[in-house]
Amino acid sequence: MKNSSNTIMAPDTGRNFGASFYHSTIELLRKGFSAVRSNFILLLCCIAVALGIFSLYNIPKSNQFKASFTVAYDDLVRKIYGDRLYKINLLVNRGDFEKVAYYLSVDKHTASTLRSVKGKNIVGEDLTDDMNTDRIPFVIKIEVTDSAAISKLQAGLVSFLEEGNAYSATTKALKIKEINDELQFIDEQLRMMDSLKRKFNDGAVATTNNQNSSATNIYDFSYELYNKRKDLLRKKSMPGTIQVIDDAIVAQASGFPMIVMVILGVIGGFLLFIVTALFIKPALKR
Structure with a gap:
């Protein structure tokens, strides 16, 4: 009989609870x-x-207005760049736009439009807290009072990160010197091989099977040097350690x-x- 009584009371208990909850809710709303x-x-x-x-x-x-641009880099680590951007942001918060203009190599009016600058990694974390040493690009976010100043500030920030101190400036100068030295060496090698190719073409050198093979190797190696020279010229045209891969061309109201x-x-x-x-x-x- 106990089991039968319990079985009958369970639905009544559920209905009572539902009714009580309903009336309590209505009373609370009232x-x-x-x-x-x-x-x-x-x-x-x-x-x-x-x-x-x-x-x-x-x-x-x-x-x-707020805008952002993404940069790739091949020197230092993200935290270093984040720390340097953080220092610029401190100057902005203090209103010291003369120093901001000096470090970013822009006029004072352009510098005075800057309200904040922050470095973020791809997942949105502050660069100052990013201890990773990979080469994944990062994002620079800025807020300005004049959207026309965004392109100048972008160029100024990139220049500051590249040449803002003696180490960065020396690194860039050394990189250009290494490229020029390698280009000079390749040009000398290409002139030597051009001379050998002319001799083969003019028949000044006897053409045995081994010599034919050597001529083919010369042509192949010459082509490799030519491609390497093109790559070095491309690097020389863009010698910076930071390259913008997504410009800040769209400004949004803050x-x-x-x-x-x-x-x-x-x-x-x-x-x-x-x-x-x-x-x-x-x-x-x-």
């Missing part, structure tokens, strides 16, 4: 609507305060759209109203 009706002016004030706070935050942002501002203001105001109505107002009455 009290909530009642509190809103009785404190409607307070709710409007809370929404107005929240909208005001968001507006004060958004007004400076509404005249700012501020929130108006509709987002209204939604955030209503949500924030309602949360402020709940805190005020449930905690602050009763505490003041006591």
Whole structure:
């Protein structure tokens, strides 16, 4: 009989719980609507305060633009670049635009449009915290007050990362010197092989089977040197240790759209109203 009694009571218990939860929810909503009706002016004030706070935050942002560009590099590690960008950002936060203009090699007006500069890796982490030593490209994000200054600031930041200190400048100069020395050596080798090829073509050298094979090797090696020379010329035309692979050509407004501002203001105001109505107002009455 006990088992039969338990079997019969289980559905009743479930129905009672569901009904209790339903009535509790309705009662809570009723009290909530009642509190809103009785404190409607307070709710409007809370929404107005929240909208005001968001507006004060958004007004400076509404005249700012954000952009980003991706760079590849073949020297140092990402953290070093992140630390250097962080120092430029410190100068920007202090308003020391004379130093910013000096380090980025731009005019003071262009430097004064910069509001922030940050280095991020591909997954969005700060470069200052990136201890990896791979060669995966990273992203530089900037905020400016004038979108026309973005291209100049991009060039200035790349130049700063490449030649901003004695080490970087010396590394770049050494790289160019090594390329020039190798080009000179290849040119000398090509002149020597051109002379040998002319002798083979003019018949000045007897053409046995072994010599025919040697002539073929000369032509092959000459072609390899020619391709290597083209590669060196390409590197000489782009001697920098940093190459921009995705320019900052699109600028986006930093501020929130108006509709987002209204939604955030209503949500924030309602949360402020709940805190005020449930905690602050009763505490003041006591």
